[in-house]
Amino acid sequence: MKNAAMQQRLSSLIEQYLASRGHGTTPISTSRAVRAITTVMSDCPASDRELQNLIAKSAIERGYDVHFDLGGAVDELPVFRI
Numbered sequence: 210m211k212n213a214a215m216q217q218r219l220s221s222l223i224e225q226y227l228a229s230r231g232h233g234t235t236p237i238s239t240s241r242a243v244r245a246i247t248t249v250m251s252d253c254p255a256s257d258r259e260l261q262n263l264i265a266k267s268a269i270e271r272g273y274d275v276h277f278d279l280g281g282a283v284d285e286l287p288v289f290r291i
Contacts, residue, residue: 216254227271237273
């Protein structure tokens with residue numbers, strides 16, 4: 210990523226997105242999260258795939274289930290919980 214300020218902003222947006230989802234029974238959709246974050250941060254320095262990984266890492270660390278539904282070669286991966 211380009212610089213520390215952009216990394217911090219991106220981390221903050223990911224945290225805000227996760228907080229807005231609550232801890233319900235619905236997994237975090239990586240495609241919806243990527244869309245929401247890139248809508249707010251149109252100059253996002255991460256690719257969609259990199260952003261998906263950052264979202265998933267943060268979500269898993271906080272105990273959320275994750276649905277990897279961004280598309281591409283891994284769109285059929287199951288929901289999992291660590």
